[in-house]
Amino acid sequence: MTTDSADRAGDAGVRWEQAGPVATVTLCRPDVLNAQTPAMWSELENISRKLPGDVRVVILRGEGRAFSAGLDLSVARGTGDAALAQLARLSPEECAERIAGFQAAFTWLRRPSLLTIAAVHGHAIGAGFQLALNCDLRILADDARFSMAEVTLGLVPDLGGTKRLTELVGYARALEICVTGRxxxxxxxxxxxxxxxxxxxxELDGAVADLTAAVLSADGAAVAEIKALLAGAADRTYDEQDRAEREAQTRRLRDLAGTGE
Known part of the structure; x- marks a missing residue:
């Protein structure tokens, strides 16, 4: 793959590179199985702001033996912004605001203009699982292992993963996955x-490359419209979804005919 541009932020534990319409974001703390820190989350959010407008596909992967072992517990138990004791001392409003900042590192992966793919191998635990869940698609190596392990610390999943998990597997199975941490x-x-x-x-890299090529072979504006239609379908009635389809198709027809605004 020819790299048109690259941004290496090794100190933060995340790097990214762009090749045409594809950006690849890599978690790069392999010595600790890409355990996540606030610095990594800050850099992930920074990357979301730096992505050029011509990027259509974002691939998220982990370096080394695993996708991500979740939150770095040495950080959570330390004295920084993500330390559990520090968060507990904040007012409820301040704590929620701090967590909202953490969530921003994950939720941009749901951006309508992007098609995001998680390439998962090895462990994807807690925050790692939620990072993969925030992506539109997940290609797994056969050694991949998911776990929503927050409950083992007496915590809840709070990085944007619970809605997508419930959408994918249903309430009862999502509940079982979250309360057992298995x-x-x-x-x-x-x-x-x-x-x-x-x-x-x-074959993981090849499978991700094939999927990326298939996405890029389709009309980019049509892909964005389809993603928006499907993402909102669960919250719409049949009549509302029918209307959304009509409106999306009208926009596509006008754009293709050159009569759109």
Missing amino acids: RIAADEAARLGLATAVVPGA
């Missing part, structure tokens, strides 16, 4: 609808 192997993830595809580890 590990979900790649084959079960496929059965539950958490994985777009599961492939042998050696």
